Amino acid sequence: MTIIKSFAVGNGDTFYIDHYSDNFTIIDCYLYEDDRDRIVDEIKKLSKNKGIIRFISTHPDEDHFFGLEYLDQKLGISNFYCVKNEATKAEVTTDFEKYCELRDSDKAFHIEKGVSRKWMNMSDSERGSSGINILWPDPNNEEFKNQLAKAKNGESPNNISAIIKYSLQDGVDALWMGDLETDFMEKIKDEVNWSQVDILFAPHHGRKSGQVPKEILELLNPKMIVIGEAPSEHIHYYTDYNTITQNLAGDITFDCLTKKIRVYVSNEGYNLPYLEKEDNITDENYVGTINL
Numbered sequence: 001m002t003i004i005k006s007f008a009v010g011n012g013d014t015f016y017i018d019h020y021s022d023n024f025t026i027i028d029c030y031l032y033e034d035d036r037d038r039i040v041d042e043i044k045k046l047s048k049n050k051g052i053i054r055f056i057s058t059h060p061d062e063d064h065f066f067g068l069e070y071l072d073q074k075l076g077i078s079n080f081y082c083v084k085n086e087a088t089k090a091e092v093t094t095d096f097e098k099y100c101e102l103r104d105s106d107k108a109f110h111i112e113k114g115v116s117r118k119w120m121n122m123s124d125s126e127r128g129s130s131g132i133n134i135l136w137p138d139p140n141n142e143e144f145k146n147q148l149a150k151a152k153n154g155e156s157p158n159n160i161s162a163i164i165k166y167s168l169q170d171g172v173d174a175l176w177m178g179d180l181e182t183d184f185m186e187k188i189k190d191e192v193n194w195s196q197v198d199i200l201f202a203p204h205h206g207r208k209s210g211q212v213p214k215e216i217l218e219l220l221n222p223k224m225i226v227i228g229e230a231p232s233e234h235i236h237y238y239t240d241y242n243t244i245t246q247n248l249a250g251d252i253t254f255d256c257l258t259k260k261i262r263v264y265v266s267n268e269g270y271n272l273p274y275l276e277k278e279d280n281i282t283d284e285n286y287v288g289t290i291n292l
Helices: 036-047 068-075 094-103 142-152 182-188 214-220
Strands: 002-006 015-018 023-027 052-056 080-082 108-110 132-136 163-167 173-176 199-201 224-227 243-245 252-257 260-265 286-291
Touching: 015 036, 023 036, 036 068, 068 094, 080 094, 142 182
Parallel strands: 023 052, 052 080, 080 108, 173 199, 199 224, 224 243
Antiparallel strands: 002 015, 002 252, 015 023, 132 163, 163 173, 252 260, 260 286
């Protein structure tokens, strides 16, 4: 089985995919001091016997790379995947310096629409594919070039976010969209190959500013939307879809099996009545199953 985990880290994102293979993937990090040891210790334990460990940065914003210096100290990041960019900041933090160091090093691999790489989405006799594909960005797209220029000038990097899809054969399809904003998604909606997914991690932590346009949502048709920990007054709740809110659920773990996904949360008493319940699962953190 594959495990996808979304940590409750406040106003930021930290995910991992513990692949049912020799791969381990971390997507973004927001590691505040009070909780970083717990998260990093878990990642180290699960990844210690993996042949390939990659860190994928959706975009260079502090709430997506906070604690990167610490993570690199503890883990040693040797595969750093990011959008090719020259983003700058008016206020340079230690973690942004680490981001730039990795971005501009020989450890970096630049992700863009349709890119192939062993063992991200290619297999060989040594190990299998991790099932990760990049749907965006297109470096030749003029709207994207405009956003790159803004990021280089120290403006928001939200709209240089990558769109990342993970697919498990006969199992889950999950999608990450970084902090893409609604207006920008409208501009690129015809440039991305949108297809049905099971789990959608709502962009911009579920904020209204990152509301996924209706036309795109209809193509994605997610079975569950994960809403991050944006302040409640700023959240778009996607009332026409089944959702899980990280503010209430805590850490969310997706146990991805053939034709189903078992969902676990860290906060006691959280309930998702729309999920089916398997009678043989006795774990008190189990909240239900998504059948595929």
